Amino acid sequence: xxxxxxxxxxxxxxxxxxxxxxxxxxxxxxxxxxxxxxxxxxxxxxxxxxxxxxxxxxxxxxxxxxxxxxxxxxxxxxxxxxxxxxxxxxxxxxxxxxxxxxxxxxxxxxxxxxxxxxxxxxxxxxxxxxxxxxxxxxxxxxxxxxxxxxxxxxxxxxxxxxxxxxxxxxxxxxxxxxxxxxxxxxxxxxxxxxxxxxxxxxxxxxxxxxxxxxxxxxxxxxxxxxxxxxxxxxxxxxxxxxxxxxxxxxxxxxxxxxxxxxxxxxxxxxxxxxxxxxxxxxxxxxxxxxxxxxxxxxxxxxxxxxxxxxxxxxxxxxxxxxxxxxxx
Amino acid sequence: xxxxxxxxxxxxxxxxxxxxxxxxxxxxxxxxxxxxxxxxxxxxxxxxxxxxxxxxxxxxxxxxxxxxxxxxxxxxxxxxxxxxxxxxxxxxxxxxxxxxxxxxxxxxxxxxxxxxxxxxxxxxxxxxxxxxxxxxxxxxxxxxxxxxxxxxxxxxxxxxxxxxxxxxxxxxxx
Numbered sequence: 001x002x003x004x005x006x007x008x009x010x011x012x013x014x015x016x017x018x019x020x021x022x023x024x025x026x027x028x029x030x031x032x033x034x035x036x037x038x039x040x041x042x043x044x045x046x047x048x049x050x051x052x053x054x055x056x057x058x059x060x061x062x063x064x065x066x067x068x069x070x071x072x073x074x075x076x077x078x079x080x081x082x083x084x085x086x087x088x089x090x091x092x093x094x095x096x097x098x099x100x101x102x103x104x105x106x107x108x109x110x111x112x113x114x115x116x117x118x119x120x121x122x123x124x125x126x127x128x129x130x131x132x133x134x135x136x137x138x139x140x141x142x143x144x145x146x147x148x149x150x151x152x153x154x155x156x157x158x159x160x161x162x163x164x165x166x167x168x169x170x171x172x173x174x175x176x177x178x179x180x181x182x183x184x185x186x187x188x189x190x191x192x193x194x195x196x197x198x199x200x201x202x203x204x205x206x207x208x209x210x211x212x213x214x215x216x217x218x219x220x221x222x223x224x225x226x227x228x229x230x231x232x233x234x235x236x237x238x239x240x241x242x243x244x245x246x247x248x249x250x251x252x253x254x255x256x257x258x259x260x261x262x263x264x265x266x267x268x269x270x271x272x273x274x275x276x277x278x279x280x281x282x283x284x285x286x287x288x289x290x291x292x293x294x295x296x297x298x299x300x301x302x303x304x305x306x307x308x309x310x311x312x313x314x315x316x317x318x319x320x321x322x323x324x325x326x327x328x
Numbered sequence: 329x330x331x332x333x334x335x336x337x338x339x340x341x342x343x344x345x346x347x348x349x350x351x352x353x354x355x356x357x358x359x360x361x362x363x364x365x366x367x368x369x370x371x372x373x374x375x376x377x378x379x380x381x382x383x384x385x386x387x388x389x390x391x392x393x394x395x396x397x398x399x400x401x402x403x404x405x406x407x408x409x410x411x412x413x414x415x416x417x418x419x420x421x422x423x424x425x426x427x428x429x430x431x432x433x434x435x436x437x438x439x440x441x442x443x444x445x446x447x448x449x450x451x452x453x454x455x456x457x458x459x460x461x462x463x464x465x466x467x468x469x470x471x472x473x474x475x476x477x478x479x480x481x482x483x484x485x486x487x488x489x490x491x492x493x494x495x496x497x498x499x500x501x502x
Contacts, residue, residue: 159403161456185334191453195445202458203416203445208406209336209452223456225404227476230383232404252378254362254385254474257336259345264352273352276359277345277497281337281408283377283385284347285358298332305476307380324356326379328485 009117020121024114025104027086031122032041033141037188038075040088040102045074050129050139053122054242056115057129061220063156064108066306067313068246070291071257073270076243077111078103081310084111090293091246093269097241119151130217132238132299134183156222163206168224170206172215180236182299183213207289209256210302212236219294221304233304237296246291249312251304255282258300269289288316336451337363338409339470339502346497353455359492362387362408363502366472372465374475375484376424382430384483386475390467396439397464399432400425403477407449410471414455416444416460425460431480435462 009018021030028039038045055071062069063077073092077200078085086102089095123129125145126137130153156225158168159275171177179186195203208224212234219241221233237260245251246267255278262276267289276284276292286292294302315321337343342363347354360377369375371391378385390412398419404464405414425433439462446476457463465473492498 015420075410075474092453161404161454162433164456181332182332187450188454189450191450192448193445194447196443199416199418199442199444202456202461203447205414205447205449205453205455207452208454225402227383227402227404227454227478230380230476230478232476250380252385254378255345257334259335271352274350274357275348276355276357277348279337279343279345279361280335281342281346281361281362281363283358283362285356305378305385307382307383309381314379324358324359325381326355326485326487328355328491 005326009114010121014143022114022118024106024111026102027088027104029118038088042102043088043100045088047072047075049122050082050127051242053119053127053129053139057119057151058219058243060112060115060119061130061153065245066251067248068267068291070244072244076246080105082108084108086111089266091270093271108267120146120148123147123151130220132218153217156224158223158226160226161204161206162211162224164204165201171211171315177214177216179213180215180299181240186210186213188213208234209301212256216298221306229307231308233306235302235304236299237294237302238299239296241294244291244293247286248287249307249316250288250323251286251306252325253278253284253286254303254305255280256301256303258296258298260294260296260300260302262286262292262294264290265291276327280304285325287323287325288321337361339363339367339472342502344497344501346492348497349495353466353468354492354495357422357489358493360490362472362474365490367502369407373484374480374482375486375490377490379479379485382478384431384477385481386477386483388473388475390465390471391469392467396435396437396462398425398435398439398462399457399459399477399480400427400429401459401478403432403475404454405449405457405465406454406474406476407410407451408472409451410467410469411448411450412471412473413466414447414449414457415464415466416446416458418442418444419460419462422460424462429480430478431483432477433480434482
């Protein structure tokens with residue numbers, strides 16, 4: 001059953017550390033100086049607060065993404081594209097066997113509002129959940145202000161292509177996107193575009209690598225080109241993907257520079273299946289029945305390629321589509 | 329200068345990672361490398377390195393001048409190595425592309441129509457190939473294009489030749 005009432009966003013009075021408590025359905029969330037405490041009718045769980053904030057920041061920014069967003073091996077969300085399951089232990093074989101898993105379905109708007117309220121109250125002035133660990137201060141300690149700018153960034157979703165007239169702009173120093181400290185050697189040259197009069201809106205080219213070198217966030221795919229339902233969603237990665245992404249469809253990666261290692265597990269049980277090392281120019285599919293977490297030792301550029309066709313989750317879930325994209 | 333240099337790949341120099349299987353089939357990951365694929369391809373052969381139902385990404389070795397092509401939907405050409413000139417023409421005959429066709433189709437000879445313009449693109453540059461526009465590539469030296477498109481009549485699928493099929497990656501460098 002879907003809970004479609006708007007959530008009680010939080011307690012009026014802060015706790016002894018200065019933070020409000022929050023509830024959604026039968027889940028409750030509270031934080032202290034170091035940890036988030038999640039409670040549900042038949043269990044409790046603790047997560048480090050920095051990891052939790054990084055995870056729900058992505059979940060909100062991505063609109064709950066494609067499929068499952070595991071905050072860790074216990075807590076996470078499943079996107080049903082209109083409604084969202086909030087779960088505990090659902091994709092953890094031991095929790096399932098012990099009967100300790102719990103799941104509740106909410107309207108997407110309701111759970112978005114809850115996570116946004118948590119981010120607003122629990123993100124201190126010193127912490128940026130989108131930044132790499134070297135580029136942010138601490139999430140810990142008693143309440144210390146807020147960081148609205150960091151948690152309400154614009155989400156890039158090009159309608160056709162970044163840089164096209166009327167579409168998402170390219171990044172520059174002037175619009176607030178300096179070159180990242182780890183990409184200062186990435187060439188910033190622009191393509192030579194010679195458009196005949198009347199065709200300026202269709203003769204379009206951008207330096208995608210320069211665009212990515214100016215990203216101020218990590219692990220945040222954003223749409224840069226649209227070929228019907230085929231979406232190029234490149235992103236810059238550093239340190240560890242803050243969530244474990246469980247697929248409801250096939251997803252593809254193209255490593256544009258440097259290196260990422262992916263831990264791949266069974267989506268439903270967490271059993272380890274493979275480790276995929278990707279270097280510049282490597283291409284790999286993530287099958288529809290896995291979950292994965294990336295490790296990027298240096299800031300790198302990753303092209304995430306998605307098929308946004310709305311019918312895909314049902315096709316894969318019903319077994320009408322094999323989980324691997326190509327049989328050979 | 330960045331504390332650690334950014335490492336891109338190229339036809340001349342690439343290092344390939346791979347799949348280390350714990351309990352799986354490496355073919356599930358359809359693992360390949362665009363530079364390796366392009367290094368073994370014919371000029372302007374459209375070799376699929378990714379496929380998602382009807383959509384593909386193709387690795388294309390750009391070398392010399394291609395034939396003209398046109399597609400019913402926008403395509404996007406990302407130069408991964410080298411330098412490529414993209415030439416665009418608006419065909420006088422809009423029915424060159426059958427409605428609902430997928431991927432691009434080759435044109436016989438040069439299209440008649442208005443010149444739309446041209447783009448000289450280098451590594452990292454992404455160029456729109458607008459729906460209904462005829463396009464041609466030219467590269468003075470071997471270069472690599474990654475094309476976002478739909479599978480079409482000229483898309484080449486040779487997965488068993490380009491992808492890892494063994495449980496451990498074999499170190500490959502170009």
